[in-house]
Amino acid sequence: SQQGEEDPQALSIQEGENATMNCSYKTSINNLQWYRQNSGRGLVHLILIRSNEREKHSGRLRVTLDTSKKSSSLLITASRAADTASYFCALTGGGNKLTFGTGTQLKVEL
Amino acid sequence: SQTIHQWPATLVQPVGSPLSLECTVEGTSNPNLYWYRQAAGRGLQLLFYSVGIGQISSEVPQNLSASRPQDRQFILSSKKLLLSDSGFYLCAWSVSNRGRGGYGYTFGSGTRLTVV
Structure with missing residues (x-):
C-alpha cells in the first residue's frame, strides 16, 4: 500500500505567520486525511478531503x-x-x- | 459520545518477557480497530487491523499478535519481547465501512514501550 510523503520534514516559523505543508503520493486515492500529533500523544484527525474535492476549510486550516x-x-x-x-x-x-507518511514537524516560535 | 481507552501509558519490560496492551472503545458498535507502532521521530506503521470479532489482519510479520475477543476490545500481545519491539503503540478506531473509505480515525493516547 502506498503512503504519502510530507514536505518539508521540519518547519520553523514565527507566531502569526502562515505554515504550509505538502503531501505527495503516487497512485490514485479515494480520500486524503491530515492529522496532528503533539509530542508523545496520540494523533488527532484534522480534515478529510475526498478525491472529487479540491479544497476544504476548517477554522484556520485550509x-x-x-x-x-x-x-x-x-x-x-x-x-x-x-x-x-x-x-x-x-x-x-x-x-x-x-x-x-513520516510527517512534518512544525515549530511555532513566540 | 465515542471514547477510546488505551493502557498502560508507559511500560518498561525486559527482553523475553510477555506483553499485553489493551484498547477499548465506548459509544459505538462494530468499529474497525487498528494497532499502529511509531518509532522515535518516524511515521506510523500499521501492525494489525480488525473489522469484527475474531477477525484480525496482520500487516507486518513480526513478534507480535493481536486479538479481538469482544466487539470493542482490541489486544496487542507478545510471548517474548525483543529490543526491536520498543516504540510508541497506538490504538485507533474508525466507523466500519465496506465502501470507498472516508472516515477519520480516532486514536488512543498511546503506550510508550521500552524493552530493556
Whole structure:
C-alpha cells in the first residue's frame, strides 16, 4: 500500500505567520486525511478531503487537493505556539485502512 | 459520545518477557480497530487491523499478535519481547465501512514501550 510523503520534514516559523505543508503520493486515492500529533500523544484527525474535492476549510486550516499532480497541501493561517506539533497526511487503501507518511514537524516560535 | 481507552501509558519490560496492551472503545458498535507502532521521530506503521470479532489482519510479520475477543476490545500481545519491539503503540478506531473509505480515525493516547 502506498503512503504519502510530507514536505518539508521540519518547519520553523514565527507566531502569526502562515505554515504550509505538502503531501505527495503516487497512485490514485479515494480520500486524503491530515492529522496532528503533539509530542508523545496520540494523533488527532484534522480534515478529510475526498478525491472529487479540491479544497476544504476548517477554522484556520485550509486543505487543497490536486489529483492531477497527486499532491495535497495543508495551510495553517495565523499560526500560534499551540500549533507546534507534527502533521501527517494519510491515504486510504482498501477497507478504510490508512497509511501515514513520516510527517512534518512544525515549530511555532513566540 | 465515542471514547477510546488505551493502557498502560508507559511500560518498561525486559527482553523475553510477555506483553499485553489493551484498547477499548465506548459509544459505538462494530468499529474497525487498528494497532499502529511509531518509532522515535518516524511515521506510523500499521501492525494489525480488525473489522469484527475474531477477525484480525496482520500487516507486518513480526513478534507480535493481536486479538479481538469482544466487539470493542482490541489486544496487542507478545510471548517474548525483543529490543526491536520498543516504540510508541497506538490504538485507533474508525466507523466500519465496506465502501470507498472516508472516515477519520480516532486514536488512543498511546503506550510508550521500552524493552530493556
